Amino acid sequence: MIDSTWNAEFTRHFDRSADSMRFTAYLLCGNWHEAEDVVQAAFLKLYLAGPKLADREGLAAYTRKIVVRTFLAERRRLRWRREKLTDAPPEMPGGGEQVEDRLVVWQAMSVLGARQRAVLVLRFWHDLGVEETASALxxxxxxxxxxxxxxxxxxxxxxxxQYADLWQEVSRRG
Structure with missing residues (x-):
């Protein structure tokens, strides 16, 4: 049975992290609708597992792990389903030349497999170390x-x- 303490804690965590998790899922999926499905499934899994969790201090990392694993499980389950290219670029925050670079990189990422994309999102978007990424995956x-x-x-x-500067930055971080 789920108690009211966990309900309140879950609600606070959801309010703090839902937008971030949606954007992470979007980076993984490339599609807002699929990202919503992944995040909804991940938060449901978290809600159901919550009362059994010993360490509630790491809810953000645990939620991110559930989002990534839910995405990967969905990709394994539906291998036949491939991304569909569109004329419209993905919605990205920000402005200027940097946004254009991000859009180009995002479109290039669509050719990567789900696992490679998950690794790159965790390593370079969430700035996780190799060990943290391995744990999440x-x-x-x-x-x-x-x-x-x-x-x-x-x-x-x-x-x-033409993106040599980007690779130098990634090499310094990775």
């Missing part, structure tokens, strides 16, 4: 490193030399 640090290297190599090839 339930894999080894070697897998994170190889998926990251392969994903970045694909993006380098797809985007070409």
């Amino acid at each position: 339930g894999c080894s640090t070697g897998t994170v490193k190889s998926q990251s290297a392969r994903g970045l190599a694909t993006l380098r090839q797809r985007l070409g030399p």
